[in-house]
Amino acid sequence: MPSVSHRMVRAALTAALVAGSTAAVLGVPGPARAVDxxxxxxxxxxxxxxxxxxxxxxxxxxxxxxxxxxxxxxxxxxxxxxxxxxxxxxxxxxxxxxxxxxxxxxxxxxxxxxxxxxxxxxxxxxxxxxxxxxxxxxxxxxxxxxxxxxxxxxxxxxxxxxxxxxxxxxxxxxxxxxxxxxxxxxxxxxxxxxxxxxxxxxxxxxxxxxxxxxxxxxxxxxxxxxxxxxxxxxxxxxxxxxxxxxxxxxxxxxxxxxxxxxxxxxxxxxxxxxxxxxxxxxxxxxxxxxxxxxxxxxxxxxxxxxxxxxxxxxxxxxxxxxxxxxxFGDPAKLVTKVTLTAPAKLELGRTATLAGSFAAPIPAGLPVVITRKDAAGSRRVSPNVVPANGQFTITDKPARSGTVTYTVAFAGNADYSPATVTKSFAVGTTKPTTLALARGGSGVLAYGKTVSLTARLGSTHSNRVVEIWADPFGGDQVNRLVRRATANKQGVVTATFKVTRNTTFSAVFAGDAFTPARTVKTTVPVRTSVTTSISRSYKVAKIGGVSYHHLRKTVDPYITTKSPAVPGRSVYLQLEYFNGQKWKVWQAGYFGINEYGNLYNELSGTHTAGVRYRIRAIYLYAKSGDTFNATTYGNYQYFTFTK
Incomplete structure (x- = not known):
């Protein structure tokens, strides 16, 4: 707990006053410029x-x-x-x-x-x-x-x-x-x-x-x-x-x-x-x-x-x-600081009010110069001297749109250092703008497809920046910024994004001093990836122009289904057989995929040679455990048994 280098403690304390006549004091060379x-x-x-x-x-x-x-x-x-x-x-x-x-x-x-x-x-x-x-x-x-x-x-x-x-x-x-x-x-x-x-x-x-x-x-x-x-x-x-x-x-x-x-x-x-x-x-x-x-x-x-x-x-x-x-001050000048608070913007035709203050105690009456500068030029505004309490207010009515700048300048003197502060703000008229967001293509997009996005911004006061955001469905995904750019001469900002889920895209204009903010959205439906494969076949050959997996009737086919790993997701497996005239459903049901996005099934039992089968996996919106994707039908896998 070190002490400080200046005086910290005083004489023995008493409430009594120092009495008696004033002692003689030393004369000072030249006039004293005390900040009394x-x-x-x-x-x-x-x-x-x-x-x-x-x-x-x-x-x-x-x-x-x-x-x-x-x-x-x-x-x-x-x-x-x-x-x-x-x-x-x-x-x-x-x-x-x-x-x-x-x-x-x-x-x-x-x-x-x-x-x-x-x-x-x-x-x-x-x-x-x-x-x-x-x-x-x-x-x-x-x-x-x-x-x-x-x-x-x-x-x-x-x-x-x-x-x-x-x-x-x-x-x-x-x-x-x-x-x-x-x-x-x-x-x-x-x-x-x-x-x-x-x-x-x-x-x-x-x-x-x-x-x-x-x-x-x-x-x-x-x-x-x-x-x-x-x-x-x-x-x-x-x-x-x-x-x-x-x-x-x-x-x-x-x-x-x-x-x-x-x-x-x-x-x-x-x-x-x-x-x-x-x-x-x-x-x-x-x-x-x-x-x-x-x-x-x-x-x-x-x-x-x-x-x-x-x-x-x-x-x-x-x-x-x-x-x-x-x-009392000392032989050095006191550091002066002046602050100024201005509005963020001003509607043309209204009166601006700015509040200022001198942070250091400064005697009232010292000169201060306050100027306003805009497209029409510069001119003085009041007050012209430091007020009694150091606080002052500027009221002024700008006559032109654009940026207006107010400067408060205190020149200082023998006891006070100079101080200057400047504040600028925009003057104009509030007008809304237009904003549109279009996507490339139409309908439901395939899993992993890259979609193109085009935002188009109308006229604004000053800001021309547009942000394009992508928010994939699901609480495990976050809304992310795809691109932030200044619109070109046609007001256009483009971006691309690879989709794997239903995704809501947003075009965001933050607004400016005289243009309100705008946000527009569009949602793009996206299929998921769902595939089925069959193993243990001894050959793949065509029957009626369709490729079939051929398995011995003593062999149980091993069926693997793959879909993106989503917690709680299931796929609908549909197994059909051909009765000589049309395909009919033999077995069907929902099966949950594991944490790696896989589902394994083995079709066991007594198999009849010559019967043709087919199987496919389906993701059904809102029925397969989530709403992250549009309904997606996987491709059929065909198989049959031989002696």
């Missing part, structure tokens, strides 16, 4: 803030209100979980994508899913009361009010909140931050400020601590690569430390009293005071940009959080009765 957007939050106090990059949600705890809210990157509340009195520190687990919340009043650490839904609670069996949180070394670490640091192993056999696992000498609830196997802690009330760094990979945590300045260390953050630990606090404390020995790597020129720090994915550092935020480019000791807290309240301690992998910088400011989420 704010939205009011439904909270009574601020506890902590983390950002989940997977769900793109911001989690904010409210100790006084006893709730956890999740908002999107514009500050719109997506979920609220109540009945969490005293909820305090938060931590994000990048491995499971879950957010952990400290609940000291309940002696619990609660877990929330990516969307803010509660999933489980870990309750201390002893007296541990977690206040601040961090994730490091695959475990959750918590700070207590007396300065102790405890541990929770969520994946352990018996997960419990174990207090006082790390000894740092701190006297108050520590600020905690985790990165990889490193855990950093500071006492926000101690003067001079001191920071302890703990390697929690080993069984016994190894602590490295050192003083970091005369002021109080109020906020901590790791750089994305974990090579720097950022510390911010009072008396101008703003510096980068080397985690291995807590030595100073760099000092930042910051305000006198700092209460928040965050590091972006590019390595840019943001340091916050009660009324301003200064941004330092990677490696720079002097701020390159500065933002002002716009709301009446002040920036809350530990309330800065950077959008993981993105340009936005979030902060919570407020005073008694009102708290706001402010999007």
């Amino acid at each position: 957007l704010t939205t009011t939050l439904p909270i009574a106090s601020f506890g902590d803030i983390v950002v989940n990059p997977e769900s793109r949600l911001i989690f904010i705890s409210d100790p006084v209100g006893g709730k956890l809210i999740t908002t999107d990157y514009a500050g719109v509340v997506k979920k609220t979980t109540i009945n969490l009195p005293g909820i305090a520190g938060l931590a994000f687990d990048a491995d499971g994508g879950e957010v952990y919340a400290a609940r000291p009043d309940a002696k619990e650490i609660s877990v929330f899913k990516k969307d803010g839904s509660p999933t489980q609670n870990f309750t201390a069996s002893g007296n541990a009361k977690p206040v601040s949180l961090a994730v490091a070394g695959g475990r959750v670490w918590f700070g207590e009010a007396d300065g102790g640091i405890g541990r929770l192993d969520p994946g352990g056999d018996e997960p419990d909140l174990t207090p006082d696992v790390v000894t740092t000498g701190l006297d108050a609830t520590p600020v905690l931050i985790g990165e990889g196997d490193l855990l950093a802690a500071a006492d926000p009330s101690a003067t001079p400020g001191a920071v302890a760094v703990v390697n929690v990979a080993a069984g016994t945590p190894a602590v490295v601590s050192a003083p970091v300045g005369a002021g109080q260390a109020k906020a901590l953050a790791f750089s994305p690569d974990g090579d720097r630990l950022l510390v911010a606090g009072s008396e101008g404390l703003a510096r980068a430390l080397k985690p291995a020995d807590v030595s100073t790597l760099q000092n930042y020129t910051a305000a006198a009293d700092n209460n928040a720090v965050a590091v972006g994915s590019t390595g840019a550092v943001a340091v916050g005071t009660s009324k301003a935020v200064s941004v330092f480019a990677p490696g720079s000791a002097t701020a390159t940009k500065q933002f002002t807290v716009k709301t009446p309240g002040v920036l809350q301690p530990g309330s800065l959080a950077w959008e993981p992998g993105g340009p936005r910088l979030f902060g919570v400011s407020g005073e008694a009765g009102r708290f706001d989420l402010q999007i």
Whole structure:
């Protein structure tokens, strides 16, 4: 359960507001182009803030209100979980994508899913009361009010909140931050400020601590690569430390009293005071940009959080009765995205309505260019500026048939990147078409015959594709596509198919924007294959021009019948004899064929020499066990007996 490289946990949490006059802040070279957007939050106090990059949600705890809210990157509340009195520190687990919340009043650490839904609670069996949180070394670490640091192993056999696992000498609830196997802690009330760094990979945590300045260390953050630990606090404390020995790597020129720090994915550092935020480019000791807290309240301690992998910088400011989420941005431009929904088609003479929106929070009033292009040319349509809520509607009445294209273009400015979206749809009049399907030949087809098929499509708006399908009778056969092709200039599509069963053929036209779909069908009856053969004869010779099998009267003829193997199929065998004037039925009946399509019979008994016989097999529609084929009469086999 590795931690993420951005700041995950904040200072010791309290509902009290930062009071006092605004501290002096550093002047910024040149005018600041801040994307100063704010939205009011439904909270009574601020506890902590983390950002989940997977769900793109911001989690904010409210100790006084006893709730956890999740908002999107514009500050719109997506979920609220109540009945969490005293909820305090938060931590994000990048491995499971879950957010952990400290609940000291309940002696619990609660877990929330990516969307803010509660999933489980870990309750201390002893007296541990977690206040601040961090994730490091695959475990959750918590700070207590007396300065102790405890541990929770969520994946352990018996997960419990174990207090006082790390000894740092701190006297108050520590600020905690985790990165990889490193855990950093500071006492926000101690003067001079001191920071302890703990390697929690080993069984016994190894602590490295050192003083970091005369002021109080109020906020901590790791750089994305974990090579720097950022510390911010009072008396101008703003510096980068080397985690291995807590030595100073760099000092930042910051305000006198700092209460928040965050590091972006590019390595840019943001340091916050009660009324301003200064941004330092990677490696720079002097701020390159500065933002002002716009709301009446002040920036809350530990309330800065950077959008993981993105340009936005979030902060919570407020005073008694009102708290706001402010999007400060950063020196990079905010990525803008505009979406547009258009109808799939439009009847000529009707009015088109298209809905659009800007996905990123963009100040109202910035120019936007919307154009319509059709066969008559291009022209502008309204609106001309970004509306107050970022949502807009285009209503327009195209005057010509064909394709019409709408383009929404936002040019961007110093704070926002350009964005363009294009949507096209067809304009025309709905008209039905004709479709016919003809087969080659007529009547019942022989087994294994190849049938030719011709589909003919009438006029359409745009689509000229026709599909020809074949669906042989029987549940063991599937409807299959024979051919899919574009009709020629005469509207014709042809195909061929070898038939072995009664088969329904379909010609399918899927339709287009202004031509309804059509399907036509024709069913072709098909004979089956049914044959009979006789063995054990000693010769085949003609009698009256007909070939007869000649058998000794002491030999029983062996009769084999073959037909396609169909489960449950029978054939009707008809044995006849010649009485000197005509053929008469001697024996007849239905006999089932085996799984290989064969039927074997042996005509046993006393045979009379000179009597002529004939036998044939017949498949009878609906009487031979199925309706897969048309009635089919097999050829007669003739035989006689001799002495």
